Amino acid sequence: MHDNATFEFLCRMGDNTLVLGHRVSEWCGVSPVLEEDIALANTALDLIGQTQMWLGLAGDIEGKGRSADDLAMLRDVWDFRNLLLVEQPNGDFGQTLMRQFLFDAWHVRMLQALTGSSDKRIAEIAAKAVKEASYHVERSGDTVIGLGDGTAESHGRMQAALDLLWPYVGEMFICDDVDEAMKSAGIAPDPNDLRAGFDSHVTQVMTDATLLIPEDDFAHKGGKNGHRHSEHLGHMLTQMQWLQRAYPGASW
């Protein structure tokens, strides 16, 4: 049970970075300004690198000989364990950066906690990833502020993005059986414990951005336990996994 739960947990971490890294990479070559193009690619590269580590470790712990690539390219939607937030489509640049900031503000706290994990391998991955995430959250936070407190148009678009994505925030803090097992083994924190820090960070940024956090705290769920993903994920996988599916067994 313990190893099963750890495998599940690692898939959650790795699928988040896999799916979000993929989404961010969709911006390559078409972002609003060259400097942003380069910065977004850096974020995507960090996330892909973290994916290799999380899913690599997941495969080791599972012990069935599956590599990070096998897990990324050969599982179907119901086996993915990422948050619904990260599979949401890019929308406009503001929506992409809002999604990024909301994820980063959670991610950096989760990784910070994982640096003290009782599992040394997890602590090591987190120690590397938390540095990347700290930069991500600074950059995405600044951009949310800049666009929120920019022109009337940029303000309106950012408020719309926040309204659209806020219902996907709650899932990050749900505590289920896997989280309970991780918590009691000292492997990972209780997600609830990350909420206060997240809320004060997000409130500060949204205040600076002159944006209003929606009062309704309804939360969509079903991503991190794989129970019910959105329709978007399947389309992403058809693209991401196409070569591996069309030419099984080939080496690339």
Place this chain on the structure above:
Amino acid sequence: MSAPNSAYPDTPEAQPEKPKRHEWPLWEIFIRGQHGMSHRHVGSLHAADAEMAIKNARDVYTRRNEGVSIWAVQASHIAASSPSHKGPLYEPSESKVYRHPTFFDIPDEVGAM
């Protein structure tokens, strides 16, 4: 905002009659590498303000581990010497060869100096 060419005020604008667009200003980027050397000019980029210039520089100019410290200076704030003064500015130092240690012959027996 600043004229795109403001780091080089002697250079005539290509199309002076056209009004300049509202662009992000140009910044000159200086990076100090790993080994304790001085900051060195590595290139330019555009950013809306200084904080963004530093972040953009991090993303654009340190992708291959090039640096540990970044300076960003808005290009219009750089004062530059004029090429027509090249002679008076730099040639006088050419004759002061005694400023260079190799000017002096020290016998080998004296040892390292």
Place this chain on the structure above:
Amino acid sequence: MYAQMVKSTGQGVKSLDDMEPQERAFQERIDAGDKIEPKDWMPDGYRKTLIRQIGQHGHSEIVGQLPEGNWITRAPTLERKAILLAKVQDEAGHGLYLYCAAETLGVSRDELTEDLLSGKMKYSSIFNYPTLTWADMGAVGWLVDGAAIMNQVPLQRTSYGPYARAMVRICKEESFHQRQGYDIMMKMARGTPAQKRMAQDALNRFWYPSLMMFGPSDKDSVHSAQSMAWKIKMNTNDELRQKFVDQTVPQAEYLGLTVPDETLQWNEGKGGYDFAEPDWSEFFDVIKGNGPCNRERLAARNKAWDDGKWVRDGLLAHAEKRASKKVAAE
């Protein structure tokens, strides 16, 4: 090349004796290997030709992101995805360095961008070809970047300081591009029959467009002669094309792939290969806008620029608000 058929003054090269003193002093500095810097006096034709050339080169890097960006979301492994993304990211960086070099000549990035988007300025013909299979990522790195490097390495010695410095940085970063392309080709050529077929097909489709990158023969071109006198063009198109073929044919043989040219033959006398010229009428069609992907490429860049306007404006408005708040507080 990335800057194909750049027109210079069209006047032909003047002899030193025909020049006014200022221009003569300028040419003598170039002949002596001096670098020209932004604040130095320069002939109008030199400035204009450089803006066209560096601009075209920069545009090629920017549009060049698209054919490879086409495969980032379909890369077969996480590592391949990361490598390809890092490579396309480098191209954005190269475009940025080049635009900044052009800006020292008195043109702004937005002006250059608008000239690209309106079709007034060109970019390399090669990026108007589609990337249809994963092997194309190999072929583009191996052949297209290989051809680009042929041109870029000598340009590190070009007479205009900011351009030369941009090229130094670009060449340093570029060396991984061709290698990652060849690495993909090796995997494919040694892979399953389907992969091998993809590899051969990619070579078949990219061979002649790669040869076209160097532009038509310019041995009689007045533009090229002037650009070479100014040291903003270092070799003739034919020289570079020959060098490219001589370098690439053995690499294709190593892969076990066939260069799609039945006339290809080693010529002992000249110490190089004899090879078939590409179809230059196709080249001129592509330059005129009738390549397989011209419309898509320009439409993609236009959309990115239009969609991004509110972001650029928003961030600038915020920076200005902050600056005026800061002034008010002081």
